[in-house]
Amino acid sequence: MSEAMLSLFLKGAWETVVMTFLSGFFGLLLGLPVGVLLFVTRPGQFLEKLLVYRGVSVLVNIFRAIPFLILIVWMIPFTRFLVGTSIGVKAALVPLSIGAAPFIARLVENSLLEVPAGLLEAARAMGASSFQIVTKFLLPEALPSIVNGMAITLISLVGYSAMGGAVGAGGLGQLGYQYGYVGYDAVVMNTVLVVLIGFVFSIQAVGDALSRRLNHR
């Protein structure tokens, strides 16, 4: 592999890392509050609000139903408005984050459902406010499970970012698409694959280790 190719690889790998983790971060920023909202407004929960729960639930399902490739295209006007361009890593972050958020919201909601109900009863008996129940009881107890869920999300995002690469988002996806699919360079294509597989394995391993460390159940 030539030196020019190598530097292209390094750039692509870096872009993929940035896209995966930044969109994971922004997705969590959006998805975590929505997941908490879904949980606390559920029927039978301490802030039960059926209308809110149903409304948010429908919205989350709609966004989860849109195929990612279509989401990118559909969101172009919004992406332009937000970051001023529809091409490149910065532009890809917008649909990636929006695509990840509802997924993360459901994962968070599910993680919170695993927290034993008795704990929330104890929290209320202790005189905890709703905010304290969320921050001092629910989230710390659900953290190992949320970390596992985030590992799954980041792995999906590696794949999504590669998909974005095909339509000009940059990263390893674009490299694989241009040199592999269009130019049919088997070496580049296979190297991209191996590096992506390496990413996925590393994320899973770190996620597992972190979750295990946090879990004292």
Add this chain to the structure above:
Amino acid sequence: MIELNNVVKTFKVAGRTVRALDDVTLRVPSGKVVGVIGSSGAGKSTLIRCVNLLERPTCGEVRVAGQNLLELSTLDLAKARRQIGMIFQHFNLLSSRTVFDNIALPLELAGERKPAIAQRVRELLELVGLTEKAESYPSSLSGGQKQRVAIARTLAPNPRVLLCDEATSALDPATTRSILGLLRDINQRLGITILLITHEMEVVRAICDFVAVIDNGRLIEQGAVHEIFSQPQSEVTKRFLESSHQVSVPREYEGRTQLDFDDAKTLLRLEFSNSIGQGAVIAELYRKFQVSGDIVSAHLETSGGVKHGVLLLELAGEQESQTRALDYLKDQGIGAEVLGYV
């Protein structure tokens, strides 16, 4: 300290209304230990949850330390709840926090400062005898130790009232005794009023001053423990008392008992539930009626200064003397039941 006045709680279950609590009125005097006993589904869990409004009564009044809880705003209710500690059957500790941090939690919620919290937690660890476990996580503790942590956590904000929701039901008998001992100690040393619910007569016997019996959402009997134990009025109470007497016919008797007298001995089950001395009665029986007896098994206890229990007696003698002996026992107010002849 705790007053429930005409509390009613109804639930809608599958379209029909269930009365979990039906006009419950209960007083828990300051500094006393009061037990509510009932079988599962009798409504005792709902009752204790109504005291700190984990369940809001459908109607009625709940007063704790003079405050009418149903009139409080959300914020004031949260404050009031800090004065009402609660411990649970399954402990409900946070798995993500160490023993130390679990006990510190209610103080953090109240916004106490770190040094004050640390000092208070150390005091409490000592009180429940878990100083060495401060940095352990709950998952490494035994059931009894977990309940001790839960008790320490509950005591942290200096509550005036402690609610115990089947606090010993998940523990083995020896651990149960040690937890009950700790609760009694807390009641006497700190003067904390305790309301507990249980389905075990042993718990009531061990630490309660007063007892109320709940059945089908109604309190059917209440009073001082020694009164209820010596003169149970309702069938439910009697059943609970009986179930706590672990006396059964030994296996080797089961094949031998027959239905006809046929010159045999009588196997009697005697129930003492009042203040008559068992020893005196049996001595009298032997002297007056020329019968002799052999005690097969017995379970006798004293609570509230009253002896009560069950005794299986093998009675030997002439048929007529035995019949007269039986009549005598009944005259003395002792429940005598012929189980068969051996």
